[in-house]
Amino acid sequence: MRSKGELEAEISQAVIRFEKEYMGRGPLETRSYVVDDMILVRLRNVLTPAEIKLVQAEDPTRGRDLIKAIRRQLFEQGRSLLEAAVRDIAGVGVKSMHTDVSTRTGERVIVFSLDGVPVFRPS
Template identity: 60%
Template sequence: MTEKTKGQIEAEISEAVIKFEKEFMGRGPLETKSYIIDDMVLVRLKNVLTQAELKLADIHEHKDGRELVKRIRIALLEQGRPLLEKAVEKILRIKVKSLHTDISTVTGERIILFTLVSAPGIYLDKN
C-alpha cells in the first residue's frame, strides 16, 4: 500500500467536505483548504453562503439576520455531523473526538475544526 503525503490527505479531506456541502447543504464553497495540525484538522471554506443568506445577514436590512443565518447553518451541520465525521475518519483512519464550527456572515467563510483521538502518524513527507 502506497503511503500518501500530508498534502494529498489534506486534499482528500477538502474534497470530502466539498461533497458534503454540496450534497447535504445544497451548495458547495468556492474554495476549500484543509490543514492537519497535530491531532486536529482545520477546514476553511470560502463563499459558502447563498445570495438569500447574504441578503438576510445584511445588518441594514434585518436586525437579527446574521444570528439567524449562523443558527440555521450550525443546526444543519449538526444534523449532518455523523456523515462528515465518518468521511474524515475514513480518510484518516482515526476517530474524530469532536467537531467545532463557525461561519462569518460578513465574508461567507466557514471554519470547521475536527479534533481527533490521536495525531495521524501516516505521512512519509510533510508536503
C-alpha cells in the same frame, strides 16, 4: 501511503461533497490543514445569495442570527456523515468537531479534534 498534501486534499474534497450534498451549496474555495491531532478546514464563499440578502437587510443582526442558527442545526444533523468521512480518510477517530460561519466574510471554519495523529508519508 499518502503524503500530507494528498491527505489534506482528500479531506477538502470530502468537506466540499458534504457541503454540496448536505448543505445545498459548496464553497468556492476550500483548504485543509493537518496539525498534529487536529484538522483545520477553511471554506470561502459559503453563503447563498438569499443568506447574503438577509445579512444586508434592515436588521442585519437578526439575519446573521437566523443564518447561524439554521446552518448550525443542519450541520449538527449531518455531523456523523462528515465525522465518518474524515475518520475514513485520516485513519483515526474524530473526538470532537467545531464550526462557525462568518456572515460578514462568507467564510466557514471547521476544526476536527482527533483521537490520534494521522499517518502520512513525509514530503
